[in-house]
Amino acid sequence: MSHANAALTPRARLRLARLVVDRGWTYTAAAKMFLVTPRTAKKWADRYRSEGAAGMSERSSRPHSSPTRTSPQLVRRIVRLRWRHRLGPVQIAGRLAMSASTVHAVLVRCRINRLRHIDRVSSEPVRRYEHPHPGSLMHVDVTKFGNIPDGGGHRFLGRQQGDKNRETTANRTGQRDHRHHPRTGTAFVHTVIDDHSRVAYAEICTDEKATTAIGVLHRAVAWFAEHAVTVERVLSDNGSCYRSHAWRDACTELGITHKRTRPYRPQTNGKIERFHRTLADGWAYTRLYESTQQRNDALPGWLHFYNHHRAHSAIGDQPPISRLTNLPGHHT
Known part of the structure; x- marks a missing residue:
């Protein structure tokens, strides 16, 4: 599926490519008809020549290799500092002498970029479980x-009015503690x-x-x-x-x-x-x-x-x- 801002859908790409390859249109003429650049028209025409209609779909933009990607050993050190010491990207980057943005990217990739994703007691990633059917547990x-005392409590009315309401309620119910304080x-x-x-x-x-x-x-x-x-x-x-x-x-x-x-x-x-x-x-x-x-x-x-x-x-x-x-x- 093409992205939301794509000028051409797979079907429109195929129509453009066929105009160039099968009917002999120039790249400029086909591009003008479909409101794209001649370079884009050439790309889909070349793809059609080599792969046919199947080549009109989107391809991943991920490179085949990433020589500068953070090494697995360094990723483990980042994750260890995050789990054991609750350090943020800036603090981890300072300890490991690397960019904070790189550390943040690693934390996002490992899904521990937010502390709420980690159990604060055991320092382990939160393990969610769910029983298979209703009633199992x-x-x-x-x-x-x-x-709540008569008239409302202090949470909405404030401490002074809440205390007055408690006193009024205690006078009505007679509920008081050993120090004669009102009890609700x-x-x-x-x-x-x-x-x-x-x-x-x-x-x-x-x-x-x-x-x-x-x-x-x-x-x-x-x-x-x-x-x-x-x-x-x-x-x-x-x-x-x-x-x-x-x-x-x-x-x-x-x-x-x-x-x-x-x-x-x-x-x-x-x-x-x-x-x-x-x-x-x-x-x-x-x-x-x-x-x-x-x-x-x-x-x-x-x-x-x-x-x-x-x-x-x-x-x-x-x-x-x-x-x-x-x-x-x-x-x-």
Whole structure:
């Protein structure tokens, strides 16, 4: 396929070349007809003489050899400095006595030109994985959001007005700590996300105890079953509710294999951690809520938007629900 600014398409090149070769037109006359230079007309005519119609397609402009290309040994040194020391192109170029633009070109070619492409803990390139079908692995976790005082919180109204609203709410509810400071409480959002499709299920609860987490798991399994998805495994962190015997027995009862992440390694459960950030930006902190109940009421609508309408970059800019075929028995 010719590039966007090409004066001639492959079909027009063939017509031009045939006018010159088969009908005896001059290069100048053919070039004038097709609004190109005589040199261009000669190029396509010569190509037609040697290769025929097949020679009218584009060719790569990459040279057959690149004697001045950076050596593999030097590339390895550049990559090592990038991984181990997080150095930028200018710093690496200073250490290796070479051009910063050359270093940047090597980093782009190796796809580590941005630090976010590298795992900041292990200094290795980020290894992305994806289970083969919906239900093969579910990520489960709990995230916390402070309850909102009557009238709104400090995030949108400022610290002074937010503190006044907290005091007014505490006078109404009587919730204060041992120092008589107002308490608004915490909302525990239990989340379940499918590894393959990124379809999410979430509930707002008052705690993160094992019995609560088990109840959420049962309801999530039923919800996914309504979408023709059978849950096979769940992956959680090492929170107390997920280490309990009750959780283990619940997974066994549901026929689910439970796996836990390595301690102090949240990257293993990174998909749900990233979902929590999206949840915070898109739902919890997206606008002024005048009460906790108002925010709670907005969650189902936002979840529907996330699952059915929000483009997800990790799955080809399609909404998560697009990966559920809903064919009976397809993912069992």
